[in-house]
Amino acid sequence: DTAVSQTPKYLVTQMGNDKSIKCEQNLGHDTMYWYKQDSKKFLKIMFSYNNKELIINETVPNRFSPKSPDKAHLNLHINSLELGDSAVYFCASSHDYYTGELFFGEGSRLTVL
């Protein structure tokens, strides 16, 4: 039973399209995150939600819009995809806002052609 699950795992799309990645956690955690791992292998935080409230919003283009319908879900919608958006996107959760122990999903590899 997967603790943090993301769908889809792979996504290949054309520039200019809009796509979404969904994330669900069944750990009962309060806090959820989106991280991006680019081609240089940097894992960088994009967003964090605590109890459905946005608490971290890094310098991310506003084409990226997270949505947390409830504590267990954090989805990522990307508009007008660009080549530079190609990356692996990881969803994660943690018990609360203070702990550094994150539980990651398997990642969603996005390729923009």
Next chain:
Amino acid sequence: DQQVKQNSPSLSVQEGRISILNCDYTNSMFDYFLWYKKYPAEGPTFLISISSIKDKNEDGRFTVFLNKSAKHLSLHIVPSQPGDSAVYFCAARGGTASKLTFGTGTRLQVTL
């Protein structure tokens, strides 16, 4: 601006020997450090952490050492096992913010 650096992209160690993975940081506000392990096609998994009030934390075969004056931490794995072959990420956090800053990872290969 790379605040957490793992200067060795890869490391090969023989089974049974010690693996030492290194990490340097530049931000003096960091006060909590973690190591994550990542297998291919999986997300990173938490391994061990250390607070800046300590200089050592041990969990089974894994020990993390922190040298605050040098802004350096290391992960020791003794003895190394083939199942330890993975990419290891160092991460750091400052204050109460949950935002983690990750290094670029070191690929450890444990050979038979």
